[in-house]
Amino acid sequence: MRTFDARDVVARKRDGETVGDGDIEAFVRAFTAGEIADEVAAAFLMAAYIRGLNAGETLALTRAYVSSGRTIGLRSIERPLVDKHSTGGVGDTVTLVFAPLAASLGLAVAKLSGRGLGHTGGTIDKLEAIPGMRTDLSAEELERQVGRIGCAVAAQGADIVPADGRLYALRDATATVASIPLIAASVMSKKLAITSDLVLLDVKAGSGAFMKTPEAAAELARACIEIARAEGRAVRAAVTDMSQPLGRAIGNALDVAEAVDVLSARASGRLREVVETLAAAALTSVAGAGEEEARTRAARSLDDGAALERFREMVEAQGGDPRVADDPGAVLPVAAVVHPVASEGSGYVSAVDAEALGRAAAALGAGRRRKDEPIDPSVGIVLRAGIGDLVEARQPLALVHAADADAARAATDAVRSAFTLSGAAVAPPPLVLGWLE
């Protein structure tokens, strides 16, 4: 038997050679067991970033991540199980709407989510803005709740793909995050660790996303699809626009309020459009619905309150205050100061820097730079204009929700600079750029 030599694996990837499945598996296992030092793993990650990983290596890495922890079977669920993953974006509250909407359509969603890091928000942080809401469900609680009401959103425990968690922290420290195969392995390992009948991927493209162009986003989508195929998991991927924030809210309580607005059909905009599109795709894929019928059913569930009712049940099941579904403003924490950011000139909005807004919201306290920083659920930004809108001078571009006047003032310039105005009319960008499967 050949002995495994971590440095030899690093050297082969360094030289652009292909590393065998067994060596990748052994490397990840030894790293997770603490037998490979962080610096050796960091050297491997940088070599993989620069030299790339082929489909076989990416699959082997994904499998090694999955087998580093436990998996969740969900055997008792009879409805079609749909999992959904959006690659990190700004103002992205898809999960909070999608899960109850899909449940209201007869599907089941058992979603494990993460917390926010850097300029992107995290679903778990958003849910925890609801007073009383629990996200640390055990696998058994998760399964029971999904069986009963069709949806649950819980924090991904440390026992699911722990190798990915440890390597992600290392990638974050060593400038090796934005690698398509490394991202694909990270995303898909989390999807493969829990049973589903369909994985829906929402891959963001644009200034606010890791993938800056639709081409790069499509490449990431293809890498993910290839992994799913090899594992026999059904998958569909949409490339969606993140050249501006998806929803109007960037924050945590603010995001919940926006989700409730969409679930109760008070808001119709980009967030509703993406969620409807994803729900319709799920219905056509796992419930045999026609495309138009699926879209109609999804819209109806939002319009007639069925989706909102599932949301209320989900919140209640997880210990949260269900009145959030009726009157978010009365239940959610509210920022001390709400400060309008007035436009200095007039014109058509031609660009909105989503990443800059994400950073400004994080600076207000809505996000965290380090994994263990506390956040303030009440603060954030609510946009009043998007690409294509005509704004007049002194008209508000956004509202800053801040803990105090100083913080609000500090955010104002960053928010204003995130908007670019143009004299000529600008067409809003298409939202769903394409589907891959």
Add this chain to the structure above:
Amino acid sequence: MRTFDARDVVARKRDGETVGDGDIEAFVRAFTAGEIADEVAAAFLMAAYIRGLNAGETLALTRAYVSSGRTIGLRSIERPLVDKHSTGGVGDTVTLVFAPLAASLGLAVAKLSGRGLGHTGGTIDKLEAIPGMRTDLSAEELERQVGRIGCAVAAQGADIVPADGRLYALRDATATVASIPLIAASVMSKKLAITSDLVLLDVKAGSGAFMKTPEAAAELARACIEIARAEGRAVRAAVTDMSQPLGRAIGNALDVAEAVDVLSARASGRLREVVETLAAAALTSVAGAGEEEARTRAARSLDDGAALERFREMVEAQGGDPRVADDPGAVLPVAAVVHPVASEGSGYVSAVDAEALGRAAAALGAGRRRKDEPIDPSVGIVLRAGIGDLVEARQPLALVHAADADAARAATDAVRSAFTLSGAAVAPPPLVLGWLE
């Protein structure tokens, strides 16, 4: 003032961009101060390995290494100071002969050396095979001894280029050693940290060296020369053959015995040829001698005992037993078992795997795999044939000097396999492949 961001430096090198002098200096300073984690430095090293460093970056790295520690001025030395560096090889005992030879020719050599690692030997380990020999000279002791007898060979203290020491350990762990700019910065920082009027580089090319081809060795030589030029340091570089071990001995006491053989003109072979060539180059460069005259003077110093006398004085000055110069066998530690390795067939030696022999000697106890392993000064290998020699079946190819019969037996196969025999006559390879300056 721009704040320094280590991860940003890593990202720029990752993307193949040029990192500015100030950022390289700040990175090395922060790493040496423990403010940059090993994994971040490892990611930088891998990016630098794959993307390369240009001449400016290599020079900035070298300067950062030098300024991480103290430098040695040697202001009181009036004779021309010649420093010599051989890039790691097998059976390479050049320093032990060169330093006293140069001193006997009116030059001064203040040499800081290292210990062996992996399959290559280290000068300090060899010297310490001489009973009583001290190598931990202070800078003052070094200068005094060189002023008095013209030569000293001491261990490089931890206060000289400490950044290089720490980064070298990291490179060794992360498969990032064999990078020409990283090697050049490492070699030249040690040369620049101590005053000299001429740096002579002996860059090895071949199976037993880091640089496997003469072209790669020349590239390393050019990178080193460029650094020396930028710092106003005179330099000459020879590319010499390491397609087989340089000398006949691979060990520590065995190397000292071979050095004494060359110094007393009992041995004339490849080791003597390289040392004579380097000494003559030094004489022509810093003492204005003509080429032929220089070569004649160097040969005479070996033949008439002048060089041997300096060696005796150096050993005595550093506390060692000076009788080693007259009768090495009586003074040096001797292995318990000497075991001949007989040739199985007959033919002309067409290849000798220097790296394999280095590993076999290390396995016998002559070298170390980890920095702090003890070594056995008595053991090693003495070769009885080199490329071009005709050997008959059952004639010894080498003698294995081992601690016991088991170790000797274990080494025998490796030593035998290191020799390739050919039916046709083979010309020995040229020793000095070229000079660069």
